[in-house]
Amino acid sequence: MSHNTFGHLFRVTTFGESHGVALGCVVDGCPPGLPLEAAEIQAELDRRKPGQSRFTTQRREPDAVKILSGVFGDDRTGGRQLTTGTPIALVIENTDQRSKDYSEIRDSYRPGHADYTYEAKYGIRDYRGGGRSSARETAARVAAGAIARKVVPGITIRAALVQMGPHAIDRARWDWEEVARNPFFCPDPQAAKLYETYLDGIRKDGSSIGAVIEVVAEGVPPGLGAPLYGKLDADLAAAMMSINAVKGVEIGDGFASAALRGEDNADEMRAGNAGPAFLANHAGGILGGLSTGQPIVCRFAVKPTSSILTPRRTVTREGRDAEIVTKGRHDPCVGIRAVPVAEAMMACVLADHYLRHRGQVG
């Protein structure tokens, strides 16, 4: 009943709170024999790490990962560290908690946060930094994702921020190389320039803004997914929706497909050298819950950060009306740091389905 685990054969359990001693995960079911070094996991964590630009939270966390178990290397492995097939435990210490920032919200519920719902459900709430509901937990997902990326041979998983507030990118200018060159993970250099001034304005107002993230997986073999109740699109939607602040998920053309006619939406096929060649990908690489072999395209909307400096009306634990200003250090646009998290969730879902597919059909 605790639901801190996801996946069937590639199974990830995360633990930890925002202001606890540490957070981390246990990855169970990872195949043996995959080379795995802490530095590879660290490289992914460094992309999600807070405090890397003025556009993200100024909490300073090195997010240094330690591998506690599940790997082994000696002369028989050529000195390389390989996964052993046993549970891989990863831990990341919290080092920059400032719990006093949160003393004012001890007795009041922050609008847009999980304060009220956690208290209504459990009757007890770690209010320091949002406790378990904090997106600090997504560091553990990114660490698990770094392992998941190794499971499916030949896949590439990349994500990008494609809209900030009302400002969508120009898709004609999409350049994946650009994503690593600006602090927004944005594939359109001109949009990234605009976001700088736009988000500076939002930040100086003590406000926040939402965003849309797109995650694309290429090189996915056809047939991954398990109809009917383990459809790949259903599992992806659940995985993305489980990321903090995500309020909508779509696959392929998603909600825009409602405005299309059948002849525009159906992805036509021609005979190709290696099976059918699709002439379009409105379906986002999934038909009948199974991957088609085309790129899997998933998009999600992230709400604006709830912690803002404008006073908001709320109630106290005793049931009195109150006003609250959420101080502390916050991301003015949480969509930015959601980009590496999106890639990690895609990687974990695909790794799980790859192993399930292999288990059933070889």
Ligand SMILES: Cc1cc2nc3c(=O)[nH]c(=O)nc-3n(C[C@H](O)[C@H](O)[C@H](O)COP(=O)(O)O)c2cc1C
């Ligand atoms: C990477 C990331 C960073 C986040 N940072 C913040 C933050 O600094 N301040 C904040 O109010 N919410 C932040 N959030 C969102 C909250 O964690 C989330 O809105 C809150 O826990 C309530 O959950 P829900 O929005 O999923 O319903 C962040 C989300 C993500 C994905």
